[in-house]
Amino acid sequence: MGETDLYEAMRLELRRGSLVLAVLARLKTEQYGYSLRVALGEHGLEMEESTLYPLLRRLESQGLLTSEWREEERRKKRFYRLSPEGEAMLGRLEAEWRRLSASLDRIL
Template sequence: MPVDGGLFEAMRLELRRGSLVLAVLACLRTERYGYTLRQALAADGLEMEESTLYPLLRRLESQGLLLSEWREEEKRNKRFYRLSPAGFEMLEALTAEWRRIGASLDRML
């Protein structure tokens, strides 16, 4: 029986949503502004719309996991993001959890 495309898409998005936080934190070990962050994520196969990325960045910053700074570059103001010390700790903890979950799923699948 073929998989219901609509149901699969909904479940795929649900699965992906939790992964995006980890991906963004991992990419922001190196300081980036929004556009270069989107490029880095896309280069690794995780394309993300601006309407998803920027609210996520604001939420992570409000949670104390990111630091940001406005700077002028190429005659334009750009907001640069990087991990805060708490962000590095969270990335380490989430990475360990991701690996535990992945190992469990690998055994089950």
């Protein structure tokens, strides 16, 4: 594996957990998939649809999100939001993120 390939693999590993936290945080307010993807991108966390939608389905199957289909602008869209369990998990993960980030700041 070349240096570029190794860096890319490590970068993706680092991003993976961060994306879960970002998605949960953005879904404190209800959004549909595309609007969520745009909002994340505006904050520098661009994500392919092939990453976002499986993540949303997984988080919903874990009980952290709820969703419902609705018609908006004459199109059916699936709207997602945090479940009560998702809100609790977000609080716990945010606290852990802050502890980890502070530790890494000291180490780096």
